[in-house]
Amino acid sequence: MTNQVRVRFAPSPTGFPHVGNIRTALFNWLFARHSGGTFIVRIEDTDVNRKVEGATEAILAGLKWLGLDWDEGPEKGGNYGPYFQSQRLERYKEACDRLIAQGNAYKCFCSSERLEKMREEQTLKKIAPGYDRLCRSLTSDQCAAKEAQGVVPVVRFKTPMQGETSFDDMIWGHVKFENRGIDDFVLLKSDGYPTYHLANVVDDHAMEITHVLRAEEWISSTPRHKMLYEALGYQHPIFAHLPMILGPDRSKLSKRHGAVSITEYRDQGFLPETMFNFLSLLGWSLDDKTEVMSKDMIFENFSLERVSKVAAIFNVQKLNWMNGVYIRALSAEDFAIRALPFLEASLPGEVDRPLNFDYVKKVAALVQDRAKTLVEVGELSDFFFYDDFTYDAGLLLGKDVTKEIAVRGLENGKELITSLKSFESTELEKEFRALAEKMEVKTGQLFSTVRTAVTSRTATPPLFQTMSVLGRERCLKRIDKALEKLQTLG
């Protein structure tokens, strides 16, 4: 036995990998890596009814994408497996039997109809809902009779009816609850599966978990867990309840707030390093100024003492900003590699695939400073990839640009482009500036028309670099088309 830190992320495969859950995973990972401990993933698939096909895979994919590697768990194994609760049912049953034998738990034969009615009445009477302990006093003969009738019982814990239960939380300090507010909760369901409370306690003990870091929503069930640990004769782990992540309306972050799944953020073109950094700052901070930090820097400095108690609102604007910071920090090559799949997905079907990577690299270099997400790369650069775009002819007439100036500028520009020996951006710029001077117009007047002609847009990467990447032939064709368009103008 060592006193090495062992923490776990224990998701339930009942849906997509919610960023709130992923943040919990992240903090567990940070805590483990900071202390040189072990990070374990355990799948809590004890709810047969809510189980979602593919959810486990999506959760694991989310963890991998973020770089949260686990030391024990699915796909990986370990000495404390299996790591799926559905494969550990005997252990829960054993624990339950022991608790019944010790007088800490009992069988309950109440139907769900009765329980529902009971809760309705309690709500009506404005008293705290909770099991009324009807079956707690059943004799063994009465139990046997029920079972003979074929009623399948659940097992409930005998919660003490007075006194209080308290524990020390690394984040919340000393927390205490009165026992009378806690009802006789279910340990084993009638389908033979354990509830979270039982399975969690049994497994955390079996897996020698030293610290339980989980979301704040669990804090009020912690006394139950403590009672269970004690009844089972186990030492309980250290608890640390993490603050919640809320939506902009301050309610629990959910689908109606927009993207909540980590995979959605991936698909929207956020970088994993952005998400890692951003999520780490939801409830934790290094100091009073440092925000952009590498993965290494974060886990090296991570500490529970700097985790806040205040629920954090997920601020998408800041996420966007941070993603831009990470995008700009990428090498040109790396950025192109990451943008490529997004580009291929967003460009119209007519564009031939696969895209020429050398060309993509040149284009990417021009939008890297401008993109906040990888999906924006397509929006920002589509005109580099196909020619038959349409735009409003009026866009050719920018500020202080008359139809006459525009026509003259484009015709002179055409001539210039044709005669140029080099199509380098610096050369282009030099010549076009000279042209503007010769035409006695401001550079902006000439450039804006050429820009629209060549790109169909009024906001683009630097014009001459854009033209250089596009190439002489395409620029000429586009200018011709623009000249035609100008004729349609009155």
Place this chain on the structure above:
RNA sequence: GCCCCCAUCGUCUAGCGGUUAGGACGCUGGCCUUUCACGUCGGUAACGGCGAUUCGAAUUCGCCUGGGGGCGCCA
């Protein structure tokens, strides 16, 4: 309804008895500039309220208010 908890700019946060209450996002003004971005220099904006303790409270205590979480054969 009952139980638990929380409270600094709109948002993320620093602060842990003495600070001009700091940083970041956002918004905004200037500069840079062929557009858009980037960058850069400024600005905007907070200790929820009331009492108490103290020479001195954002920091400690109480009450109020506001917000959150929990109260399933869900996790």
